[in-house]
Every structure is written in C-alpha cells, then in structure tokens.
Amino acid sequence: MKKFDIFVLPFTIGLAFILAYTVIMYVRWIAGLSPIDKLKLRANFIKTLPRSLKEIVMESLFHRKIYKKNFLLGYMHMSFAFGWLMLIVIGNIQSHLYSRDIINPPYYPIFYKFFEPYPMPFATYKVFEFIMDFLLLYILSGVFLAYIKRIRSRLLGMQSTTRHIFADRMTLTSLWLIFPLRLLAESFTSHHRGEFLTGTLYRFFSGFLPVHHMAYPFWWAYSIALGVFFLSLPLSRYMHIITEPLLIILRNAGIKTYKEFKTYTDVELNACSRCGICIDACQMSTAARIRTVQPVYFLRDTRYRRLTPSLANHCLLCGRCNEACPVGIDQVALRIIKRKDFTLSPAYYEYIPSRQVTRAPVLYFAGCMTHLTPSIIIAMKEIFARAGEKVSWMDENGSICCGRPLIFSGNIESARVLMKKNKDLIEQSGASLLVTSCPICYRTFREDYRLRIPVMHHTQYIYQLIKEGKLKAEKTAVSTVYHDPCELGRGCGIYDEPREVLKQYATLVSSPSERNNALCCGGSLGNSEIPHERREMITRDATLQLLSTGADYLVTSCPLCKKTFSRFSPAVIDIAQVVAGQWNSLPPAQRKNELAGTMVEQ
Ligand code: SF4
Ligand code: SF4
Known part of the structure; x- marks a missing residue:
C-alpha cells in the first residue's frame, strides 16, 4: 500500500520545525528561571500537576473563562482547540486500527483519506468516518464564526476586534484555509462512499466539476496551509498555543510577575492570544473610545520590542483587564516594569527634611489625596475621638507621598529614597498599627515597604472598631x-x-x-x-x-x-x-x- 507522496512534505517540514522550536523554547525558558523560581518549580511541579493539567484542559482546550463571558466566542475558540485535537486523536486511532503497520509516519493520519480512499468493510469503520466528518463540521462552524468576528465583531458580542500585524494575518489566513481545504480534498477523494459531509459534497460538486482531477491539487494546498501555519506560528499570536500550558504550570508552581522583566514575564508576553477580550473590559474603550492602547497592543509591541513610551504610559492601571484576561496575564505589573525603561531623569528626595512623629499605639497616614479632600480628614479625626483611640499623625502638618505615583511612572529608584524616609518615620513612632485612608498608600505600605507592623485601610480599621464596640x-x-x-x-x-x-x-x-x-x-x-x-x-x-x-x-x-x-x-x-x-x-x-x-x- 502506498504510504508516501511528495505533497506531504510542506506539512512534515512545518511539523518538524514547530516541534523542535517548542522544545528549544521550553528548555530556554525553564533554564532562564531565577534560582528561586527553579526551586519553586522543583518543589511544586508534581504537587500542582493535577491542578495544572485540569486548568490546561479547561482553559486551553475548553476555554471555560471565555465561555462564561461570551458563549459564541467560547464556542469559536473551543471548536478550534478541542475540535482540532480530537480530529488528530480520532484520526490517529482510526489510521492505527485499520492500517496493517504498527507504526505510521506522522503525516499518515493527517492525509489518511488520500492514502486510504476506499472504506473498509467494517461497521466500526463507518462510525469513525461519521465522527471525522462531524468533527470537521464542528471546526468549520468555528471557522465561520471567526470570519464573522473579523468582519463584524459586534455580531459576536464584541465591541471591537484586534488589529493584526502581517505575521498574524499570514498565520490566520493559513489557519482559516486548513479546514475548508481538508474538507474539499477529502470530499473530492471520497467518491460516492463519503460520509454525510464529504459524501454529500462529492455528489454536489461532481455534477459540474472534474473533482477527480481536482483532488490532488487540494491535498497539496491542504499540506501547504498546514506547513505555513506551523512555520509562521512562532512569529504570530498563535505562539500562545505552545506557551499557555507552560504559563499555567509555572503560575501554579507559585511563580509570578515580579518587579523586573524575567523569564516568566517573557512567557506571559508569548502567551497572549490577542483575543481582544481586554479591549472590551477596558473603560478607555467602552466609555472613551480609545481602542489602540489596551494590553493586547501593549503585550504585542513589548514582545516585538517596539514599545513606545506613550503606549506604556497610556493605561489607568485599574486592573479590569487583568480580571477579564482568560490567560491570566498580569498586564498591570508588566506595564509598571516596562515604564522603567522610559524613565529619563530620576528625581531624588534627599532634600526632604527629616520629620518627627510622636509615639502612639496607632499611627495614621492620611496621604496626599486625603489632604486634598479635607472632609475625610475631619471625618477621621471625629472617628478617632469617638472611639477614644490614641493616634499619632504621620503627615498632619503637610502631606508626604507614599511613593506609588513614582512607581507608576517607572521611577523606582526615587520611590525607594522616599519610602526609606517614610519607613524611618513609621519605626520612630513605635506604633503597633498603621492606618491610612488612601487605597493607593495602603497597597504601597503593604507590598513595597516590608513593615514590621500591620497596615489597615480605614474601612478595615473602622470595621474593627465597630466589632470591638468602640463605635x-x-x-x-x-x-x-x-x-x-x-x-x-x-x-x-x-x-x-x-x-x-x-x-x-x-x-x-x-x-x-x-x-x-x-x-x-x-x-x-x-x-x-x-x-x-x-x-x-x-x-x-x-x-x-x-x-x-x-x-x-x-x-x-x-x-x-x-x-x-x-x-x-x-x-x-x-x-x-x-x-x-x-x-x-x-x-x-x-x-x-x-x-x-x-x-x-x-
Ligand atoms: S491580554 Fe489577555 S485578554 Fe488581552 S488579548 Fe491577551 S490574552 Fe486576550
Ligand atoms: S488596566 Fe489599563 S488597559 Fe487594563 S482595563 Fe484598566 S485602563 Fe484598560
């Protein structure tokens, strides 16, 4: 039986390339982890493997998070990921069961109908043929939705769709062609014995087209589309297909985005599928019609090393997109990291005179914005008095910055100088609790100061006073x-x-x-x-x-x-x-x- 034809070469070359590329990238990424991250991975990999595998199946194949937000979009993504995987798995089982050889070349199940155009006289074979036609139809329905999304995204419940670069368009075009070409190649080869989809198409086209002569060019076209898809994948957004599983494994092992650009950050950049969900989650898009600065573009331009300061700085850092991102990319942290690259002149704060603070069990830090909102200061004074709390004010006679605006602008060194001065003041107070009215200051004290005393936002503090019966x-x-x-x-x-x-x-x-x-x-x-x-x-x-x-x-x-x-x-x-x-x-x-x-x- 014939088991090779020259047309399989584009697919085979593409497949060999993408497999080798995936192995090289995984080795590079894992080898590039910091010693602490490597320790985390070693310690937690096996422990978290069941969770990681479950997440890979639920998110990378079934696209559960996208389904929850938008059924049609979830269906579209799942038809490509799950449908294609099943087509490969069932195709392999079918070709293995009905082939006389134990081991077949990798292209054999992909082009099975070319090598085995005549059905086997077994009832189970018919079942396989039906399943394969059904899976192809399922994927094609997803391809149809993808066409619609590109032409009129609102029909799929999206306000806007992502603008693609050339590499994305090339890979996308080859992906969209793969399944229609497979359908036509299989239909033209199926004669009258094809299943409900391929057989029907054969009967339809054979009425007015020389389908027997057309089958071979279509097998070539199918193989070329597959080859182009695999070869262009690393340059495109479809890199997420091979990166997302690693991101899930690393994240579950406890590795996350730190304050510097590290290997994990690179994995995050490559894991962005450019699905565009973050555009619709962003109020700059929904309320202010700014649709070119969202994470999808920020991550893309960072990945291709063409990020501009204006794109890095054009974000409210509100975190809505982080919550919406189905891949779980922490784009807010990434933006803050990248802003450091564009900080031209660090501002220093040595000139700020040293302050004194009186000792008390509770230290209160109003923060700059609270000073600009005096009604909150009056309210806090009233609350402290009513609860009978002994409170020392850190910034009663003039505001001090907590340092977060400097962090936002990427001016990390200046922020450190400022934070050191504030930290000295906090330690001098001898307080056992720091209270602040500003969420920005609260987060900074909590995450960046490494204080020895607990920090509370005033909502937490007031709630505690109520529970203690002091208010x-x-x-x-x-x-x-x-x-x-x-x-x-x-x-x-x-x-x-x-x-x-x-x-x-x-x-x-x-x-x-x-x-x-x-x-x-x-x-x-x-x-x-x-x-x-x-x-x-x-x-x-x-x-x-x-x-x-x-x-x-x-x-x-x-x-x-x-x-x-x-x-x-x-x-x-x-x-x-x-x-x-x-x-x-x-x-x-x-x-x-x-x-x-x-x-x-x-
Ligand atoms: S950042 Fe997340 S939501 Fe935005 S395009 Fe990338 S994967 Fe989609
Ligand atoms: S963090 Fe930035 S990009 Fe994300 S939703 Fe908020 S404003 Fe939009």
Whole structure:
C-alpha cells in the first residue's frame, strides 16, 4: 500500500520545525528561571500537576473563562482547540486500527483519506468516518464564526476586534484555509462512499466539476496551509498555543510577575492570544473610545520590542483587564516594569527634611489625596475621638507621598529614597498599627515597604472598631451604592469590610459593576497620556452607571475616587464621612437624566 507522496512534505517540514522550536523554547525558558523560581518549580511541579493539567484542559482546550463571558466566542475558540485535537486523536486511532503497520509516519493520519480512499468493510469503520466528518463540521462552524468576528465583531458580542500585524494575518489566513481545504480534498477523494459531509459534497460538486482531477491539487494546498501555519506560528499570536500550558504550570508552581522583566514575564508576553477580550473590559474603550492602547497592543509591541513610551504610559492601571484576561496575564505589573525603561531623569528626595512623629499605639497616614479632600480628614479625626483611640499623625502638618505615583511612572529608584524616609518615620513612632485612608498608600505600605507592623485601610480599621464596640452605628433610611476603588478591591482584595461597615449605617444597593468587576473612577494617577476630555468621559459614564442603581448616595473609600466622582455628582461621600455622620449636609443624588452631561461646579 502506498504510504508516501511528495505533497506531504510542506506539512512534515512545518511539523518538524514547530516541534523542535517548542522544545528549544521550553528548555530556554525553564533554564532562564531565577534560582528561586527553579526551586519553586522543583518543589511544586508534581504537587500542582493535577491542578495544572485540569486548568490546561479547561482553559486551553475548553476555554471555560471565555465561555462564561461570551458563549459564541467560547464556542469559536473551543471548536478550534478541542475540535482540532480530537480530529488528530480520532484520526490517529482510526489510521492505527485499520492500517496493517504498527507504526505510521506522522503525516499518515493527517492525509489518511488520500492514502486510504476506499472504506473498509467494517461497521466500526463507518462510525469513525461519521465522527471525522462531524468533527470537521464542528471546526468549520468555528471557522465561520471567526470570519464573522473579523468582519463584524459586534455580531459576536464584541465591541471591537484586534488589529493584526502581517505575521498574524499570514498565520490566520493559513489557519482559516486548513479546514475548508481538508474538507474539499477529502470530499473530492471520497467518491460516492463519503460520509454525510464529504459524501454529500462529492455528489454536489461532481455534477459540474472534474473533482477527480481536482483532488490532488487540494491535498497539496491542504499540506501547504498546514506547513505555513506551523512555520509562521512562532512569529504570530498563535505562539500562545505552545506557551499557555507552560504559563499555567509555572503560575501554579507559585511563580509570578515580579518587579523586573524575567523569564516568566517573557512567557506571559508569548502567551497572549490577542483575543481582544481586554479591549472590551477596558473603560478607555467602552466609555472613551480609545481602542489602540489596551494590553493586547501593549503585550504585542513589548514582545516585538517596539514599545513606545506613550503606549506604556497610556493605561489607568485599574486592573479590569487583568480580571477579564482568560490567560491570566498580569498586564498591570508588566506595564509598571516596562515604564522603567522610559524613565529619563530620576528625581531624588534627599532634600526632604527629616520629620518627627510622636509615639502612639496607632499611627495614621492620611496621604496626599486625603489632604486634598479635607472632609475625610475631619471625618477621621471625629472617628478617632469617638472611639477614644490614641493616634499619632504621620503627615498632619503637610502631606508626604507614599511613593506609588513614582512607581507608576517607572521611577523606582526615587520611590525607594522616599519610602526609606517614610519607613524611618513609621519605626520612630513605635506604633503597633498603621492606618491610612488612601487605597493607593495602603497597597504601597503593604507590598513595597516590608513593615514590621500591620497596615489597615480605614474601612478595615473602622470595621474593627465597630466589632470591638468602640463605635456605635445608627442605621438610617438612606440607600447607598458602594464603589470598590481599584487599588483596594482588585489590588488588595478588600471587598467585604467596607460593605459590612456600610450595612450598619444605610441600605446597600448592589450594582452590576462591583467587586472585581468594579469600574474605575477615571481619576487614576497611572495614565499620563489620556486627554482630559476622555478621562471625563470615563468618570461621567461610571458615575451614571453607579447612580442609575437608584441609590441616594455613591459611597467610596478612596479620596481620589471621591474627588473624581464629585465632579459629576454632589452625592458622593467617603465611608469615613458616613461613619462620622457627615452625609446629612450633602444632597442626595440627582437622577440619571438630570445628571447626564452635567458637571458639578467645583
Ligand atoms: S491580554 Fe489577555 S485578554 Fe488581552 S488579548 Fe491577551 S490574552 Fe486576550
Ligand atoms: S488596566 Fe484598566 S485602563 Fe489599563 S488597559 Fe487594563 S482595563 Fe484598560
């Protein structure tokens, strides 16, 4: 029986190349891990293998996270990944069962119908033929959805689709051609004995086309499409197919994005499938119509070493895209790392005079933004007094920066100098607890200072005071909607304490955009590129969405969010003000129609 034809060469060369390339890249990546990461991998690999395998199946094959967000998109991705894998697996079983040889060359199952055009006289063979036709139809339905997505993404529930570079287009075209070409090659070869799909097509085309003469060129075309796909894959977004399993294994072993560009970061860059889901998750796209700066483009340009400072800096660092990304890429951390490359002149802070702080069990740090929002300072003083807490203020007579804005801008060295001064002050206070009102400062103290004492955001601290009976809450008839600040919610996972506090004082109305799906207020210090009017569009949209819940007040727990939202509604209040009973002096929310497009006079 014939088992070779020259047309199999493009596929065979492509397959050999991609297998060798995958092995080389895996060895390079694993060898390039830092000694600590290697230790983590060695210690946790076997332990976490079942979890990793499950995740690879659920996410890389079934695309569970995408399914949850968008059924059609999930179906499309699954048809390619799972459908193609099954076509290979079932094809291998079929060719192995019905071939007279134990070992077949790798191309043999792929072009099985070329080498075995006549069906075997077994009932099971018919079942295999049916399954193979069914799988091909399943994948082709995904190809059809992919065409639609590219032409009109809204039909698949996406506001926009990713703009591709040349390598992506070439690989995408070959991928889209592979399955229609296989269908036609198999149909033209099947004579009248093909199954429900290939047999029907044969009968249809043979009525007006010389299909017997056309079969061989189509086998060639199919093989070339496969070869081009494999050869161009490393240059394209489809690199994610071979990278994502490694990313899952490394992540489950405890390796993550650190503060520098490391091997894991490189794996993350290559694991981005450019699915574009992050574009729709980003308020810069949905509210401000900025659709060229989202992670998909940032990661792509970083991978191809053509990142510009304006793209690196054009992000609110709100983390909504991190939550939405089906691959789990921490693009916020990657942006901060890359911004370091574009920091021109580090600013130094040695000139800042040394400060003194009085000793007390609790040290309070208001933060720059809280100083610009005096109502929160007044509220915190009231709360400390009512609870009878002995508190020392770290920055009562003038604000000090925690250092995070410098980290956001990539100015890490300057941030370190500033943080050292603050850390000395904290240690000098002898406090056993540091409290802050600003989520940005809270996260920085928690993650970057390595303090010996615990840090609390004021929502956590107030909740503790209530639980200890030091603060007496009085419930009112007011309804509130709570806005999770990005740094406190997605950044630090503090979702429950603010809600527990609020429920003691008012009715809490839920909103579709809360917890890890919370909206950014638009005021983030992380984006130095966004034009002012686009920022306003984001804030206006977020204010409208939150107040359209019908709540009387929009409550937040961040001075920056409060200040930003207050530009569009007077009924915005910090949780500390609620506890201090300040809200009686504020008017309840204007309703949606009154609010639309108006700004509050400052
Ligand atoms: S960053 Fe994540 S969501 Fe965005 S394109 Fe890449 S894989 Fe998709
Ligand atoms: S962090 Fe926020 S602003 Fe930046 S790309 Fe992601 S969703 Fe958009």
